[in-house]
Amino acid sequence: MPLVIGLTGTIAAGKSTVAQLLVERGAIHCDADKLVHRLYDPGTPGFDRVVEAFGTDVVGADGFVDRKVLGAKVFGKPEEMTKLTTAMGSITDAIHAEIDRWRAELPDDAVAVMEAVNLMEPGYARWCDQTWLIAVDDDTARHRLVETRGMSEEEVTQRLKSMVPRDVRAPGADWVYDNVGGREALEDAVAGEYERIYGMHMAGEPLTSVFEPWWEKFLERRREQLKAAGVPAPEMAR
Template sequence: MNENIPIHPHVIGLTGGIASGKSSIAKRLENLGVFIVDCDALGHRAYLPGTKCFKDVLQAFGDEIKDANGTINRKALGSIVFSNRDALNKLNSIVWPQIAELAKAEIKKLRTEGKDIVVLDAVVLLEANWNKFCQEVWVAIIPPEEVVKRLMDRNGLDPDAAWKRVKVQFSNQERLKVADIVFSTLWEPEFTQKQVMKAWDEVEKVLKSSSL
């Protein structure tokens, strides 16, 4: 629990590595009426043409990563940064501060709208230290071998490209150190849904008792 942030809304940080099942967990929470702040989407918004990040990304990576329509070609940028740690660090240093600003603005807006619970969904929640915006951290984990299998099935990556994506992210062990709740999406989706409902019931119980 982070003591230095407003207690309203209650912000749950949801994280886990690539293909760990965050989206399916977030979807379930969304169906329960929770608002999801999707940091992947904020990251895409951060460097739209006309923004400072757009200029900075082009300055760092060159005009080759621009699409014919003038936007950043994320596929091209991804293939550079997922095979080069320095390049990824460079991109992160440009984009993460802006994602943090956009996320803070979203949370502030939701506070003024009177929302009670918000999920901050971010693969790099811990790497970027955005857990400082959260009252608790939920983590989805699966073994790295299963991640690689999912990336080969879902994204059509070859094993080498899949392992590269796994290796640039925090390990399960690093995430477990700060997790308040841990999910595993290794089994049937129905089982994950049950895990989410159990965690949700706990949050509701705690929030209800603290508002008595």
């Protein structure tokens, strides 16, 4: 079976750049956000449920859900995020089906990358052989978001508040890279880790992952927090 890498990271950390570097090495890539967006394309039940839950103002002039408007309604608001997850439908099934397809169709020497902002917390990384976390400190992220993406300070604050902190996620990742250096340093780091695990994969050596033990503990803590807040638990991977 192919080697499946789960790729995640904090906002503006550079995970999409890492994904592109892996594609340049021949990897198959799927952006989970795009899978999720299809769940509420016009004409789908998810579209109708999202509009019913959040109002017609989330629909843009092109007839599609305006993700910027929708994001402003849910980021940093656990109850609203849970409502969105319920409205969209089974994100879990969409991601799991794609990884299952890779396992069934790709050759043993292939590498596939599932890139997702929320790869770890819902448990999707359980279906990956290795989990990579690309991280950056909040100050650097804020600068990148304001300067390169044109976000307002308020938008940036909402996005950062919605992120699980790096230090919480790091123990559940098999490789953590703090992307605060230049492009060359990032390329060298990615190349080194890729070559290491791909070499093990091709040699038939087992690639153990630290994710599942971390996730079980994270899930237990999250359920306790949500229960205390009176918020229904979101969908988790099965």
